[in-house]
Amino acid sequence: MDFFIQLVVNGLSVGFIYGISAMGFVMIFKSSSVLNFAHGELLAMGAYIFLVLVTWAELPVYAAFLLTMAACFSLGFIVERLFLRPLIGEPLIFVIMLTVGLAAMFKGLILLIWGGNLHTFPDFLPTWLSLSWGSVSVQPVYTLALVVGTTFLVLFGLFFKFSSQGIYMRSVADNQRAALSLGVNVKKVFALSWAIAALVAGMSGIILGIINGVNVHDLSAIGLKVFPVVILGGLDSIGGAIIGGLIIGLLETLTGGYISPSLRDVVPYIVLVFILMVKPYGLFGQVEIERV
Amino acid sequence: MKKRVFHPCGNFHENYADQLKIFETDYGRFFAAVGLIVLFGLAPFISSPYFLYILNSIGIAAIAAIGLNILIGYTGQISLGHGAFFGVGAYAAAFLAVQWDIPFLLSVPAAGLITALVGLIFGLPSSRLKGLYLTIATLAGQFIIEYVLVHWEDVTQGTMGITLPKANVFGLEISGDIPFFYVIFLALLVMLWLAVNLVRTKYGRAFIAIRDNDRAAEGMGIPIFPYKLLAFAISSFYAGVAGAIWAYYTVSITTEPFNLGLSVEYIAMVIIGGMGNMSGAIFGAIFITGLNELLRWAIDLMMNMGMVTQTGLNLAPLREFIFGLAIVLFILFEPRGIAEVWRIIRSSFRLWPFSY
Numbered sequence: 102m103d104f105f106i107q108l109v110v111n112g113l114s115v116g117f118i119y120g121i122s123a124m125g126f127v128m129i130f131k132s133s134s135v136l137n138f139a140h141g142e143l144l145a146m147g148a149y150i151f152l153v154l155v156t157w158a159e160l161p162v163y164a165a166f167l168l169t170m171a172a173c174f175s176l177g178f179i180v181e182r183l184f185l186r187p188l189i190g191e192p193l194i195f196v197i198m199l200t201v202g203l204a205a206m207f208k209g210l211i212l213l214i215w216g217g218n219l220h221t222f223p224d225f226l227p228t229w230l231s232l233s234w235g236s237v238s239v240q241p242v243y244t245l246a247l248v249v250g251t252t253f254l255v256l257f258g259l260f261f262k263f264s265s266q267g268i269y270m271r272s273v274a275d276n277q278r279a280a281l282s283l284g285v286n287v288k289k290v291f292a293l294s295w296a297i298a299a300l301v302a303g304m305s306g307i308i309l310g311i312i313n314g315v316n317v318h319d320l321s322a323i324g325l326k327v328f329p330v331v332i333l334g335g336l337d338s339i340g341g342a343i344i345g346g347l348i349i350g351l352l353e354t355l356t357g358g359y360i361s362p363s364l365r366d367v368v369p370y371i372v373l374v375f376i377l378m379v380k381p382y383g384l385f386g387q388v389e390i391e392r393v
Numbered sequence: 394m395k396k397r398v399f400h401p402c403g404n405f406h407e408n409y410a411d412q413l414k415i416f417e418t419d420y421g422r423f424f425a426a427v428g429l430i431v432l433f434g435l436a437p438f439i440s441s442p443y444f445l446y447i448l449n450s451i452g453i454a455a456i457a458a459i460g461l462n463i464l465i466g467y468t469g470q471i472s473l474g475h476g477a478f479f480g481v482g483a484y485a486a487a488f489l490a491v492q493w494d495i496p497f498l499l500s501v502p503a504a505g506l507i508t509a510l511v512g513l514i515f516g517l518p519s520s521r522l523k524g525l526y527l528t529i530a531t532l533a534g535q536f537i538i539e540y541v542l543v544h545w546e547d548v549t550q551g552t553m554g555i556t557l558p559k560a561n562v563f564g565l566e567i568s569g570d571i572p573f574f575y576v577i578f579l580a581l582l583v584m585l586w587l588a589v590n591l592v593r594t595k596y597g598r599a600f601i602a603i604r605d606n607d608r609a610a611e612g613m614g615i616p617i618f619p620y621k622l623l624a625f626a627i628s629s630f631y632a633g634v635a636g637a638i639w640a641y642y643t644v645s646i647t648t649e650p651f652n653l654g655l656s657v658e659y660i661a662m663v664i665i666g667g668m669g670n671m672s673g674a675i676f677g678a679i680f681i682t683g684l685n686e687l688l689r690w691a692i693d694l695m696m697n698m699g700m701v702t703q704t705g706l707n708l709a710p711l712r713e714f715i716f717g718l719a720i721v722l723f724i725l726f727e728p729r730g731i732a733e734v735w736r737i738i739r740s741s742f743r744l745w746p747f748s749y
Contacts, residue, residue, distance in 0.1 A: 136525060138473075187725055194469055195724055197525060198664055201473075202720025205657055209714025217710075325536075325653075328529050367540040370533035377518035377530055 108358045109351065114243040116350020118308060120343035121250040123327045123334070124257065125301035127342045130331070131261070132270035132294035133277075134193065135185075138200040140302060141324015142207035145317045147173050147303025148310035149211060152220055162225045169307065170300055177299025181292045189287060190277070204321070211317045220315040242311045249308070250343070253301060257339050270294055274337070322366075329369035333376050335386025344384060413593050429582075437574045445570040447686055452577035453639045455678035458662040459588050459671065460631020465660070466668035467592060468624035469604030474515065474531035475659040477538035478629045480651025482508045482636025487555040487646055488548055497560040497567070501580075501637040508633025509626040511538070516625040520618045523607065527625065535653055542648045554647035557640055573642050580638060584631060589671050591627070600624050604669075654713070661716050665723050667730025676731040684719070688712050 122144060129137045137143075150172050154165035184203060188196050261267035272280040273290045281287050306320060313319055326349070334345025349369050357365035382388045406412045416422040437445060461475050472478075485504035489495040495503065512534075519530035542549050549555070560567040560576070567576055591597050599620045602610035611617050640646050658681060666677025688711060723730060 136528060184721060184725065191728075192469075193525065194465070194471060195728060197471060197528065198660065199721060199724045201657060201660055202664075202717045202724065204717065205661075205713050206717025206721060209710045209712070209717060212710030213714060325532065328532055332529060363544065364540075367536055370536045373533045374515065374518055374530065374537070377522070377526065381518070381522050381526070 104358070108354050110239060112351035112354035113347055114239060114246070114350070115354060116347035117243070117250055117343065118246055118305070118312065118346070119323070119326060119330050119350050120334075120346025121246060121253070121308065122302070122305040122323055123330045123342035123346055124250075124253060124339055125298040125305065126327045127331055127337065127339050128257070128294055128298040128301060131274050131337050131339075132290055133196075134274050135196050135200065136328075137298070138197070139204035139207060139324075140327055141321035142204050142211070142317075143173075143177070143299050143302035144306035144309060144324055145211055145315075145320035146176060146207065146299075147306030148315045148320060149215055149317075150303070151307045151310065152215075152222065152315050155222060155225075156220075166307070169303055173299045173303030174296045176303075177296035178292055180299070181295035185291060185295065186288060189291065204324075208317055208321055215317070217316070217318060222311055222315070240312075242308065245311075246308050249304065253304075254339065254343060261339070266290070266293060326369055329373040329376075332373050332383055335383030338383070338385035341383060341385030415589060415593075432578060433575070437571045442570055445574060447682060449570060449573055449577050449642060451678050451682045452574075452581045453635050453642065454659075454662065454682055455675045456577075456581050456584050456638070457632050457635035458659055458666065458674035458678045459584060460628040460635070461659050462663045462666075462668065462671065462674040463588060463591070463600070463631070464624050464628035465663050466670065466673065467597065467604060468600040468621060470621060470625065471525060471528040471660070472531040472625070472628060473528055473653070473656050473660070474534040474538065475628070475632050476651050476653065476655030476657075477535045477542075478508050478512055478632035479636040479639070479655065479659075480542055480648070481511050481538060481629075482633030483640035483646050483651070484542060484549050484555070484636075485633065486637030486640045487557050490557050490641075491555055497562055497641060501634055501641075504637035505630040505633035508636070509630040512629025512632075513622065513626050516622050520622045520625075527621070535656060539648070539652065542651065549648065552648060554645055556645040560641045567641075577638060577642070580634065584634065585671065585675075588631075592671070596620070596623065601669075658716065661720050664720050665730055667732030668728075670730070670732040672735070673730050673732035676735065680719075680731060681716070684715065685712065688715065 122140075125143065126137055126140045129135055129140075147169060151165055151169040154160050154168055155162065158165075160168065180203070184199060185196065188199060261271060269280070269285045269290050270293075272283070272285055273287055277287060280290075309320060309323060330345040330349050331342055332345075333348060334341025334343070349372065352368050352372060353365050356368045376383065416425065436448065440448065457475065457479055461472060464470050464472055482504045485507040486500045489500040489503055490497070515530050515534035515537075516527060519526040543552060562576070565572075567573060592600075599610070599615045602613065602615055603617055603620055603624075607617055662677030662681045663674060664677070665680050666675065667673025692711070727733060
């Protein structure tokens with residue numbers, strides 16, 4: 102029983118991390134209906150920038166964190182400006198292929214600069230963040246993730262629901278041309294959504310780096326694992342991303358614990374295929390109804 | 394005698410059949426014939442074994458890229474699992490050849506059909522949805538197929554790999570680069586001929602209609618989902634055939650090469666070569682395979698000259714970076730790819746010196 106409970110707790114913790122990682126992805130999809138295949142590389146960028154600031158520049162953790170956030174925000178801005186801005190109004194297929202290209206490019210770049218070895222952050226989390234009930238324990242980093250993730254979740258919920266920028270973003274996602282003709286500044290919406298997405302991705306990259314160490318192969322694999330998570334939760338629902346992440350994480354650890362460890366990494370994709378068959382718009386996604 | 398057509402100085406099509414012609418001028422037909430004669434009569438005998446190996450790799454990649462181009466360029470759907478389907482074809486051919494002693498000429502198309510079936514399994518769930526859900530389903534397909542290839546040991550022998558028997562066509566044993574050159578390029582020719590003509594049929598036009606505007610296509614009475622699925626099955630068939638020939642060519646196959654990187658490589662071929670253009674897939678295959686070899690050569694050179702001593706800098710990351718960069722640059726600056734560049738060069742020669 103203890104084994105089961107520990108597995109469930111582990112699964113939920115891992116799943117929450119998946120959910121947070123998926124938030125940046127959903128952000129971009131919500132505002133421009135682009136499937137961002139370079140998401141894992143954005144995660145990695147954040148983790149590596151933080152790594153450099155903490156270990157090489159030896160900045161204090163808070164300063165490094167803030168600087169990384171700023172760097173990621175600008176990175177998202179620059180990526181949008183250089184690569185995605187010229188494609189506004191072009192067919193979506195080009196944009197998605199572009200993100201596939203960007204993913205390869207960033208991954209190659211990171212490998213060229215930092216190599217493929219595993220790097221680790223120095224241990225900086227205070228121990229009072231760790232929780233335990235009886236035999237079940239939660240590591241401090243997951244507590245941190247819970248706090249940060251919930252904060253971002255609430256912020257985004259409010260942002261999309263009430264702020265005018267959030268409403269612009271939803272309108273652009275719904276119909277780019279209609280939004281343009283109604284006077285929405287699509288360029289600004291894209292720039293902002295990519296910047297925010299990169300920021301969230303950078304943050305989740307740091308958390309992932311604390312847990313598993315920083316390695317571009319692992320991080321880009323997680324960037325792809327975002328797909329089952331968001332399909333399960335519904336592509337355009339940020340809350341759904343978290344719920345989807347929790348379910349996928351739980352399934353993964355339970356499969357790893359009870360069936361076979363090697364099946365662990367494939368289970369999310371099997372779930373993905375089933376979800377597409379049974380409930381294609383996910384648990385919380387908006388069902389598209391087309392009227393002509 | 395039929396009137397020869399050389400350089401039309403305008404658009405003089407008199408009927409629809411005229412517009413659908415593959416060769417617009419007799420020059421085109423002439424150059425195609427010359428090209429084929431050089432390719433089959435001369436190329437294998439004057440090139441070194443290494444260059445012949447590159448040519449063969451290009452041929453195999455081109456078959457797979459043509460299939461992907463039917464899906465991406467003509468139907469407007471992206472597949473991220475083309476590398477895995479290539480692997481399915483390779484393993485299907487290996488299994489048929491080793492376990493059931495099926496001859497080369499039968500096992501290659503059979504491997505293609507098996508791959509098309511596997512493709513259908515992954516295409517089916519996504520075909521209910523509009524938009525680019527097929528991309529996500531094929532991403533899942535990529536990972537699931539990779540897992541199955543490694544773990545279904547009764548069929549694939551896991552990480553041990555399979556060694557194939559020598560290919561045999563009508564009693565002739567095929568081994569070595571030159572015989573395979575003929576097999577590969579004849580197969581490429583047949584597949585290219587099929588693809589070019591497929592695009593001119595009702596099915597091909599339906600694919601293009603779906604790509605350009607799926608709602609309008611539906612309004613004109615094209616059932617979208619079956620056609621999308623058909624395009625996907627055809628594209629998987631091409632990947633399977635290419636994989637099967639590749640398996641015979643390399644003799645022993647393992648599970649490693651069929652990863653997501655290979656799928657991205659095929660996507661790069663289609664984008665860089667030119668989407669929605671049959672010659673594009675071939676240009677792309679030449680470009681990517683050539684780039685691969687060029688990078689390998691450049692790295693070797695730098696190693697020898699002592700410019701690169703650091704062991705961390707090896708081929709893979711640089712290759713990945715350059716591929717990504719090439720995809721991005723082509724999408725931004727020439728979305729119709731090398732095929733379009735080639736057309737511009739050709740027409741500027743044709744129109745010289747009055748190039749307006």
